[in-house]
Amino acid sequence: MTLSDLLVLSPEVAAARAEGRAVVALESTIITHGMPFPQNVETARKVEATVREAGAVPATIAIMAGRIHIGLTAAELDSLGQAQGVMKLSRADLAACLASGRTGATTVAATMICAQLAGIAVFATGGIGGVHRGAEESFDISADLLELAATAVTVVAAGAKAILDLPKTLEVLETHGVPVIAYGQDDFPAFWSRSSGLRAPLRMDSAGAIAQAHRLRGVLGLPGGQLVANPIPAEAEIPRAEITPVIEQALAEAAAQGIAAKAVTPFLLQRIFELTEGRSLRSNIELVLNNARLAAAIARDLAQG
Numbered sequence: 610m611t612l613s614d615l616l617v618l619s620p621e622v623a624a625a626r627a628e629g630r631a632v633v634a635l636e637s638t639i640i641t642h643g644m645p646f647p648q649n650v651e652t653a654r655k656v657e658a659t660v661r662e663a664g665a666v667p668a669t670i671a672i673m674a675g676r677i678h679i680g681l682t683a684a685e686l687d688s689l690g691q692a693q694g695v696m697k698l699s700r701a702d703l704a705a706c707l708a709s710g711r712t713g714a715t716t717v718a719a720t721m722i723c724a725q726l727a728g729i730a731v732f733a734t735g736g737i738g739g740v741h742r743g744a745e746e747s748f749d750i751s752a753d754l755l756e757l758a759a760t761a762v763t764v765v766a767a768g769a770k771a772i773l774d775l776p777k778t779l780e781v782l783e784t785h786g787v788p789v790i791a792y793g794q795d796d797f798p799a800f801w802s803r804s805s806g807l808r809a810p811l812r813m814d815s816a817g818a819i820a821q822a823h824r825l826r827g828v829l830g831l832p833g834g835q836l837v838a839n840p841i842p843a844e845a846e847i848p849r850a851e852i853t854p855v856i857e858q859a860l861a862e863a864a865a866q867g868i869a870a871k872a873v874t875p876f877l878l879q880r881i882f883e884l885t886e887g888r889s890l891r892s893n894i895e896l897v898l899n900n901a902r903l904a905a906a907i908a909r910d911l912a913q914g
């Protein structure tokens with residue numbers, strides 16, 4: 610089996626690639642593991658529409674029936690939104706999912722891999738994974754960080770998820786030579802909040818500058834991608850002073866209940882949703898839309914050469 614046998618481009622994405630138009634990759638775990646049906650599909654359609662309105666073509670990526678789908682039709686998106694037993698895929702289990710013919714949703718790492726295989730240079734997501742709190746004992750570090758060091762895709766996110774150990778996350782990214790670029794500010798954003806209280810290693814104020822940095826990494830032969838940390842819009846943020854005690858409460862409850870490993874993040878996000886009475890999810894949706902706009906602008910600049 611060859612790569613061309615594995616990749617299935619949607620008609621919209623195939624036309625855009627043939628015409629040299631801007632394409633933005635989108636992950637699918639937000640659909641299968643982030644929200645219930647039909648809100649998950651409605652949100653995915655809203656993100657795709659935002660990419661189109663910003664002048665690019667969305668390519669939501671998922672594994673279906675032993676193939677990597679780059680862009681989903683309306684029917685495929687509906688089917689994925691209602692699917693049961695969907696695998697949550699990172700680098701380690703991508704090939705196994707394809708081999709077994711199961712349905713799989715791509716995390717940041719898997720989306721980056723599939724996007725690069727399809728020749729897509731820009732990817733919009735919510736927040737990346739990172740170093741979990743207590744990682745000095747658990748060694749729980751997301752594969753997203755090493756993927757950013759290995760795969761040449763520019764990832765637009767609202768920083769790393771605020772439930773993580775953000776100083777250690779930045780340290781690991783620095784160790785692996787990943788450019789961390791705050792967009793339009795000096796502070797590293799913290800997902801629901803515009804500021805983490807940490808200074809970002811780099812700052813850029815235009816999509817064009819970010820696109821040029823992506824090009825120059827290729828010219829220099831540098832491996833890996835870029836993390837663009839795009840702060841949540843001010844009107845949608847939950848300030849750090851407000852969200853921090855909520856996160857601490859959720860973390861304490863997880864520890865008390867013995868929740869560990871892959872179960873931690875879903876538990877924390879659900880508890881934060883409950884404790885903020887749904888505000889965290891509304892903010893999450895707004896930051897994803899904001900990231901989609903910036904990613905489309907970067908992809909447009911890259912498409913123009």
